[in-house]
Amino acid sequence: MKRTRAAAPILLGLCAAAAGLGMPVPRIALAGSETAFVSDDAGVRATAMGGAYSAVGGEPTALYWNPATLFFQTERSLEASYADLYGLGLATRTFLTFGSKRIIEEPHYEGDQLVVVQNHESGTAYALGIESLSVDLDENAYSELSLGGGFAWGYDDRFAVGLALRALFASSDLDKVSGLGYNVGIGAAWQYSSRERLGISIPHLVSRLSWDFESSERLPVDVTLGWSHRLWRTLTLSADMEWREGEADLHRAAAGGEWWVFPERLAIRGGFRHLSGGLESLDKPTFGAAVRWSRLRFDYAFRMEPEALGDSHRLGLLVHF
Numbered sequence: 001m002k003r004t005r006a007a008a009p010i011l012l013g014l015c016a017a018a019a020g021l022g023m024p025v026p027r028i029a030l031a032g033s034e035t036a037f038v039s040d041d042a043g044v045r046a047t048a049m050g051g052a053y054s055a056v057g058g059e060p061t062a063l064y065w066n067p068a069t070l071f072f073q074t075e076r077s078l079e080a081s082y083a084d085l086y087g088l089g090l091a092t093r094t095f096l097t098f099g100s101k102r103i104i105e106e107p108h109y110e111g112d113q114l115v116v117v118q119n120h121e122s123g124t125a126y127a128l129g130i131e132s133l134s135v136d137l138d139e140n141a142y143s144e145l146s147l148g149g150g151f152a153w154g155y156d157d158r159f160a161v162g163l164a165l166r167a168l169f170a171s172s173d174l175d176k177v178s179g180l181g182y183n184v185g186i187g188a189a190w191q192y193s194s195r196e197r198l199g200i201s202i203p204h205l206v207s208r209l210s211w212d213f214e215s216s217e218r219l220p221v222d223v224t225l226g227w228s229h230r231l232w233r234t235l236t237l238s239a240d241m242e243w244r245e246g247e248a249d250l251h252r253a254a255a256g257g258e259w260w261v262f263p264e265r266l267a268i269r270g271g272f273r274h275l276s277g278g279l280e281s282l283d284k285p286t287f288g289a290a291v292r293w294s295r296l297r298f299d300y301a302f303r304m305e306p307e308a309l310g311d312s313h314r315l316g317l318l319v320h321f
Contacts, residue, residue, distance in 0.1 A: 041083070041093070041303065041312075041314065042061050042063075042064035042065065042095060042131070043059070043061030043064070043065075043079065043081065043095070043097075043316070044081050044288065044299035044300065044301045044314045044315065044316030045059070045061075045258070045269065045288070045290070045299055045301075045316075046061060046065060047286060047288065047301040047303055047314050048256070048258075048269035048270070048271065048286055048287060048288020048289075048299070048300070048301035048302075049238060049254075049256025049257065049258060049269050049270070049271040049286070049288070050254040050255060050256040050270075050271020050272050050273040050285070050286045051240060051252070051254040051256070051271070051273050051286075052226065052228075052238040052239050052240045052254040052255050052256040052271055052273075053065045053066075053226070053238065053240065053256075054066045054069075054187075054199045054200075054201050054224045054225070054226025054240050055069065055189060055197045055198055055199035055226030055227050055228040055238060055240075056069065056197075056226070056228045056236065056238050057069020057070060057071075057072050057073075057189065057199070058072040058073055058074070059073065059077060059079060059099065059318065060073075060077055060078070060079045060097035060098055060099030060127045060129065061079055061095065061097050061127075061129075062099075062127065062150070063097060063099070063127040063128075063129050063148060063149075063150040063164055064129070064131075064148075064164075064203075065201065065203075065224075065226075066162065066187035066189060066199045066200075066201035066224070066226065067127075067150035067151065067152055067162030067163055067164040067185065067186070067187045067201075068152050068160040068161050068162035068187035068188050068189040068199065068201075069152070069160070069162070069187070069189050069197075069199060070099060070101075070125040070126065070127050070150055070151070070152040070162055071101070071125045071152035071153070071154045071160035071162065071189065072125075072160070072189070072191075072197075073099050073100065073101045073125050074101065075100075075101070075320050075321075076098075076099070076100040076101075076320070076321055077098070077099055077100075077318055077319060077320045077321070078096075078097070078098050078099075078318070078319045078321070079095070079096075079097045079098075079099075079316065079317070079318045079319075080094075080095065080096050080097075080316065080317050081094065081095045081299070081314055081315065081316035081317075082094050082314070082315055082316075083312055083313065083314040083315070084312070084313065085312050086305055086309040086310040086311070086312055087310035087311060087312065087313065088309075088310055090135060090136060090137060091133070091134065091135045091136075092132075092133075092134050093131070093132065093133050093134075094131070094132050095129065095130070095131050095316075096129065096130045096131075097127055097128070097129035097130075098127065098128050098129070099125070099126065099127035099128075100125070100126060100127075101123055101124070101125040101126075102123035102124050102125070103123055123154075124151060124152070124153055125151070125152040125154075126149065126150060126151045126152070127149065127150045128148070128149050129146075129147070129148045129149070129150075130145070130146070130147055130148075131144075131145070131146040131148070132144065132145050132146070139173060140172075140173055140174060141172065141173045142170070142171075142172040142173075142174075142177065143170070143171055143172070144168060144169070144170045145168070145169045145170075146166055146167065146168050146169075147166065147167050147169075148164060148165060148166035148167070149164070149165055149166075150162060150163065150164040150165070151163050157191070158190065158191045158192070159188070159189070159190050159191070160188065160189045160190075160191075161186070161187070161188050161189075162186065162187045162188070162189075163184070163185070163186055164183075164184070164185040164186070164187075164203070165182075165183075165184055166182070166183045166184075166185075167180075167181070167182050167183075168180065168181035168182070168183070168209065170211075177211075177212065177213070178211070178212050179209055179210055179211035179212060180209075180210055181207065181208060181209035181210065182206075182207065182208055183203075183204055183206070183207040183219065184205050184206040184207070185201065185202060185203040185204060185205055186201070186202050186205055187199065187200065187201040187202070187203075188200050188201075195229055195230045195231070196227070196228070196229045196230075197227070197228045197229075198225075198226070198227055199224075199225070199226035199227075199228075200223070200224065200225055200226070201222075201223075201224045201226070202221065202222065202223055202224075203222055203224070204218075204219040204220065204221055204222055205221065206218075207219040220244050220245040220246055220247075221244075221245040222242055222243065222244050222245070222251065223242070223243050224240055224241065224242040224243075224252075225240070225241050225242075226238065226239065226240045226241075227239050227240075233263070234259060234260040234261075234263055235257065235258070235259045235260075236257065236258045236259075237255075237256075237257050238255070238256050238257070239253075239254065239255045239256075240252065240253065240254040240255075241253050247276070249276055250274075250276065251275070251276055252273065252274065252275050252276070253273070253274040254271060254272065254273040254274070255271060255272055256269065256270065256271030256272075256286070257269065257270055257271070258290075264292055265291070265292055265293075266289070266290070266291055266292075267289060267290040267291075267292075268288070268289050269286075269287065269288040269289065269290070269301070270285065270286065270287050270288070271285065271286040271287075272284070272285050272286070273285075273286065282305075282306055284303070284304035284305065284306075285304055286301065286302065286303045286304065287301070287302045288300055288301035288302060295319060295320040295321060296317065296318070296319055296320075297317070297318040297319075297320075298315075298316070298317060299314075299315070299316035299317070299318065300313070300314070300315055300316075301313070301314040301316075302314075
């Protein structure tokens, strides 16, 4: 089997079956990476910023972009999101991710008194995530469930490394269209100033997918470089560049931004993404917004898809505790 987007042949097969039943054909593979192991829309915030997220992080969904940036979490949080892909009512994607960081308590003397101060800049960080993809074409349903965990360690409060481990379980109503897989990814991040950060991620360093129709494959190795810059405590700019094994040209490029118009209350987001390879190249903008109330944040993202498909809307909730 050709090493390409893992579930694309299966999804296209389901779509062909739907066409034979007179149902609309979503052509899911055209949109790019729409499988649980190679999704490029993890997290509503990241989606709204065009996927330029490999150096941003600081939230649980960094597990899927660059596990090293989990280190920049400052508190425990739980993030959930839902999307009806392409607005067709045929394919849905959900995420549920929990992240935390071990806060180190450092004692020191202030005069003659011993004071314990929490150091939020050190300590191991981690995230646990569940991701699902469901395609329902009448009697020909296909689903994927991915379970994953990531860890990040920091050095000198500036440099962090991370590791992500994920497992995939795929099933279908079609005979012998099911499988299992695993994936190991690594990342690093360098906070080279108080406002700027660089990141590098290799999300599919080691992988294997085994299907019931006696075939196995691995995912192509990707290398992503990311950059982020924060201005005036309210504006964040970011960019990503991704190269993929077997492709001569740049596979993915993204740029995005987030502006808290009313600090700690209302943010607007936007981005642009370029995606090559697969069945169709893509150059489309993304948009989004966030509303924060107390320890809750409500997120929305709108992503323009290829002309053959409808556009996708994503909703999310982030809870700090």
